[in-house]
Amino acid sequence: MHGAKHSLGIILFPAFDWSISPTHPEREERLLYTQDQLKEEGLFDIEGVDEHKPGVAGREDVERAHFCFPEVESVATRSHLVAAGGTITAADLVMTGRHKRAFALVRPPGHHAMKVVQGSRGFCNINTEAVMIEHLREKYGVKRIAVVDTDCHHGDGTQDIYWHDPDVLFISLHQDGRTLYPGSGFPTECGGPGALGRTVNIPLPPGTGDEGYLAVMERIVLPILKDFAPEIVVNSAGQDNHFTDPITNMNLTAQGYARMTELLKPDIAVLEGGYAIQGALPYVNLGIALSLAGLDYTGVREPAFDAVKHRQRPDLADYIDRLCDTIPNVYFHPPTEHKDGFVTRQETGEWFVRHKNIYYDTDDITEAQTEELFLCGSCRGLLKIVSRTTKNPACLGIEVPIGACDACRSLGYSIYEEAQVKEGYRFAQFINRRDKEYQRHGF
Amino acid sequence: MYLGIDVGGTHTDAVALDETGIKAQVKVKTDQSDLLASVNQALREILRTVKPDGVLQLNLSTTLSTNAIVQGTTEDVGMLVIPGPGISAHEFMLCRDYHVLPGAIDHRGTETDRLDEAKARAAIDACRASGVRVFGCVGKFSTRNPLHENTLRQSLGPSGGQGPDYVTLGHELGGRLNFPRRLATAYFNCAVWRVFNAFADAVEKSLAELGLGHVRVNTLKADGGTFPLSQARRMPVQSIFSGPAASVMGIIALCDITRDSVILDIGGTTTDIAVFVDGQPLVENDGINIGSHPTLVRALKVRSIGIGGDSAINVLGEAVRVGPNRLGPSLADSVPAGAALPAGARPTLIDALNVTGACAHGNVEASRAGLAEFAARHSIKPDMLAGQAVAAAAEAIYASTQELLAEINDKPVYTIHELLEGRRVAPGRVYLMGGPAAAMKEAVRQRFELFTVVPEHFGVANAIGAALTRNTASLELFADTEKGVMFIPALRHRENVPRTYSLKDAERDAMNHMLAHLSEMGVFADRDNAQVTHASSFNMVDEGRTTGKNIRVKCQIKPGVAFTLNGQPAVPPGGRVAGHSLKLATGQLADKAGERG
Ligand SMILES: [Zn+2]
Numbered sequence A: 001m002h003g004a005k006h007s008l009g010i011i012l013f014p015a016f017d018w019s020i021s022p023t024h025p026e027r028e029e030r031l032l033y034t035q036d037q038l039k040e041e042g043l044f045d046i047e048g049v050d051e052h053k054p055g056v057a058g059r060e061d062v063e064r065a066h067f068c069f070p071e072v073e074s075v076a077t078r079s080h081l082v083a084a085g086g087t088i089t090a091a092d093l094v095m096t097g098r099h100k101r102a103f104a105l106v107r108p109p110g111h112h113a114m115k116v117v118q119g120s121r122g123f124c125n126i127n128t129e130a131v132m133i134e135h136l137r138e139k140y141g142v143k144r145i146a147v148v149d150t151d152c153h154h155g156d157g158t159q160d161i162y163w164h165d166p167d168v169l170f171i172s173l174h175q176d177g178r179t180l181y182p183g184s185g186f187p188t189e190c191g192g193p194g195a196l197g198r199t200v201n202i203p204l205p206p207g208t209g210d211e212g213y214l215a216v217m218e219r220i221v222l223p224i225l226k227d228f229a230p231e232i233v234v235n236s237a238g239q240d241n242h243f244t245d246p247i248t249n250m251n252l253t254a255q256g257y258a259r260m261t262e263l264l265k266p267d268i269a270v271l272e273g274g275y276a277i278q279g280a281l282p283y284v285n286l287g288i289a290l291s292l293a294g295l296d297y298t299g300v301r302e303p304a305f306d307a308v309k310h311r312q313r314p315d316l317a318d319y320i321d322r323l324c325d326t327i328p329n330v331y332f333h334p335p336t337e338h339k340d341g342f343v344t345r346q347e348t349g350e351w352f353v354r355h356k357n358i359y360y361d362t363d364d365i366t367e368a369q370t371e372e373l374f375l376c377g378s379c380r381g382l383l384k385i386v387s388r389t390t391k392n393p394a395c396l397g398i399e400v401p402i403g404a405c406d407a408c409r410s411l412g413y414s415i416y417e418e419a420q421v422k423e424g425y426r427f428a429q430f431i432n433r434r435d436k437e438y439q440r441h442g443f
Numbered sequence B: 001m002y003l004g005i006d007v008g009g010t011h012t013d014a015v016a017l018d019e020t021g022i023k024a025q026v027k028v029k030t031d032q033s034d035l036l037a038s039v040n041q042a043l044r045e046i047l048r049t050v051k052p053d054g055v056l057q058l059n060l061s062t063t064l065s066t067n068a069i070v071q072g073t074t075e076d077v078g079m080l081v082i083p084g085p086g087i088s089a090h091e092f093m094l095c096r097d098y099h100v101l102p103g104a105i106d107h108r109g110t111e112t113d114r115l116d117e118a119k120a121r122a123a124i125d126a127c128r129a130s131g132v133r134v135f136g137c138v139g140k141f142s143t144r145n146p147l148h149e150n151t152l153r154q155s156l157g158p159s160g161g162q163g164p165d166y167v168t169l170g171h172e173l174g175g176r177l178n179f180p181r182r183l184a185t186a187y188f189n190c191a192v193w194r195v196f197n198a199f200a201d202a203v204e205k206s207l208a209e210l211g212l213g214h215v216r217v218n219t220l221k222a223d224g225g226t227f228p229l230s231q232a233r234r235m236p237v238q239s240i241f242s243g244p245a246a247s248v249m250g251i252i253a254l255c256d257i258t259r260d261s262v263i264l265d266i267g268g269t270t271t272d273i274a275v276f277v278d279g280q281p282l283v284e285n286d287g288i289n290i291g292s293h294p295t296l297v298r299a300l301k302v303r304s305i306g307i308g309g310d311s312a313i314n315v316l317g318e319a320v321r322v323g324p325n326r327l328g329p330s331l332a333d334s335v336p337a338g339a340a341l342p343a344g345a346r347p348t349l350i351d352a353l354n355v356t357g358a359c360a361h362g363n364v365e366a367s368r369a370g371l372a373e374f375a376a377r378h379s380i381k382p383d384m385l386a387g388q389a390v391a392a393a394a395e396a397i398y399a400s401t402q403e404l405l406a407e408i409n410d411k412p413v414y415t416i417h418e419l420l421e422g423r424r425v426a427p428g429r430v431y432l433m434g435g436p437a438a439a440m441k442e443a444v445r446q447r448f449e450l451f452t453v454v455p456e457h458f459g460v461a462n463a464i465g466a467a468l469t470r471n472t473a474s475l476e477l478f479a480d481t482e483k484g485v486m487f488i489p490a491l492r493h494r495e496n497v498p499r500t501y502s503l504k505d506a507e508r509d510a511m512n513h514m515l516a517h518l519s520e521m522g523v524f525a526d527r528d529n530a531q532v533t534h535a536s537s538f539n540m541v542d543e544g545r546t547t548g549k550n551i552r553v554k555c556q557i558k559p560g561v562a563f564t565l566n567g568q569p570a571v572p573p574g575g576r577v578a579g580h581s582l583k584l585a586t587g588q589l590a591d592k593a594g595e596r597g
């Protein structure tokens, strides 16, 4: 057996003792056959391919990415902390040079979890990639990171977390939001005022197959990545775009996924969704792992594969062709106006304000949110979020960003202190990334 | 009376013992070109003290299969391989007559592609035409459904005559998942089959001639257990690399190990490091490598490093090192008393230990002279060089032990419970054996900073281990209640089960089948030594509806010794023993930490 061309660390954590409910897609059985397949293939005997135990994310690991109300422990179960910990381990394997690449095959998924977490959305509580990205910044000082989300659903959580962040490029390929949960992810959604063009959405028509995905990869994703020149490329490797997936309508195959991975060359891949657990996941995950390791994946083929049946419909090619022509403009020539919020003038200065209504479908919670970003000329700006839900009264989150200026830092402290004095909020969280200070109030 | 023979690389050690202690022990040089002669010589020596009638059992640990592979005296094997989709089977081309056949079984045991029987017949004909007499038939996921392997077996025809002399089917090797390992294991099993059986015939003939025809003969395995010779004839690959296990089992027989410990067997050229958890040896998760091929052959977790009594001392700049290259034997062993040192004589670890005064082995003067000469060449004081060499050896052994412990503690787990509750292995004692054990004791104790024990009889611990090692067995059961099937690959047992079949039923069936199989082979196995080491049951769901259960159970007879020999004085000349104590061995969970999941 040839050794791996790129050494690969795999964190396989199937959480065999955790489910949302016994028959939920996110259940114990989900990675069982994937594990069987990887073991039967002898993947971990290949020189350069190793399996590693996940770490467990701590409270502050999560708080670097999220405001959790009322607190981390109540919105994240231990399995979420292990899944997030698994991505941290993946990052450590790559950053310490132990492996060239890493694949976190963990569950539950995370890309629908937004900046504020009040419960579970789309099976996600904690955004595992965001926890990992913040770890990369905090521990290794990585600055520019690209996240390419190939899950069939729009990665609305990751988009929300990095909406105002010009150093994290977020690209999502997904089934068009007009036909699938969560109903967002249109090209017009392209980032906050300080990060326009750093969110790129590519909504694909139902039925898109290997051909379409690879065209998008070659004509949209790769040129943008080349220009952005990130230090680390992360792939949110959801596999619900497979032609057998029970909850989506795409036509991607294991071969297509492996080829896409080969083109993308992610440093770290993280499993997201994918619920065809017998007919797709074992083969797609094997394909991704082999491709990441630079090994021959041409023999990977799912039993239900039919070259004729699973070819992309010819009429889709034109549509996708047009996407390939227009979407790069989102990054290369972003709009100068932002349409999702407005600017208000307060005594402290100018603030960008967004109102959001968020529904946590898995937990049936409705949240009303006001997000305010201080439009600071000298740093990314102080972030302030007020969140109310059917479960919790007003909660406050304040974040002093990495590299904050002195003004934003002291503004953050004064707002947080004022909030404590006035007692207008049930829970408050204060995250100071500049000085690595994490405070909570109201427990 | 129990006999144990460990045919090692340099020496063949043999002991005869019973519950009252060691009755005889011998050490003869191993003749690598004629292992049978070494076995016969050891037996004859033993029979000087011990009467043949009283001997009940002979346990034999040999390097026969290993040697056959290393020396290339194995036979050509016809491999019929059904890989299905995935990594190309051409990556694992083990031999000339290697035929990849279309067909596929998936992870649940569903046939997803029919076996191409015409191609299979053509492959068999091609093998026959090139004179192949033994065959391995191996399919991916054959441990879930052996259909294709069984079909190939049929196509090969009955054994003997025109048919094959021997056939290994992949699923007979056990239920563990790992297709490349299954391939390699089946291949090596076939490759050494004839040479092993010829040896077994010769041993049985010798035993009859020596009046030992009535003796029950077992062969040692690398997993710290034995299996009957009749069984070894079918699965000779399991007899490979049993040497380190014999030593580890010897320590169990000699010491009362109850907690996490490190076992060091310091030999002439290597040191074997093993780890005990709660007093029980750890079993390797996957299996040993034969050459560069990982296999399914279960083994105790033993790490070997190239440091032993005969390892040469090196000086590289400021650093003094020992090994890994062997340039021995030591001067103490090779220079006759009074003789001059040969030109460029290279001192070894034993010579250094002679100089530090840790031992007085062989020609101590030669050690002193050699070390002085070597030290002068590197402008170091001889005493300092000797001290640094011993410390360097202890350091290398320590570093390797730490690596092994880290590996054990980092082993992946698959449930939140195991991840959060997983206990770390932290040894509190070191047990030393092998030739230089007593001499190295102080250096090891200083480096490990742990209580260090050198048991008596440490020089023949391997043969004692061989003599007292019990039978072990293990099997895996797989059940799919949606399909209504239960399958125990190792026993080739497949039966229909009702939809109500539960994990409890599976655990009971696995245990009963294992014990029944052992008793069929004439092995008495205490039910108390049988244990379930893994049991899991997954609800299978389709479109929101539970369709059945996917059940996996592993069970084993844990490794252990028939009894232990504690607190005995050394055997006085003539072999009479007094003041012994006897304690029945209580085996415990052998792979508690070594084989979770
Ligand atoms: Zn999804």
Ligand SMILES: [Zn+2]
Binding pocket: A376, A377, A378, A379, A380, A381, A382, A404, A405, A406, A407, A408, A409
């Ligand atoms: Zn600022």
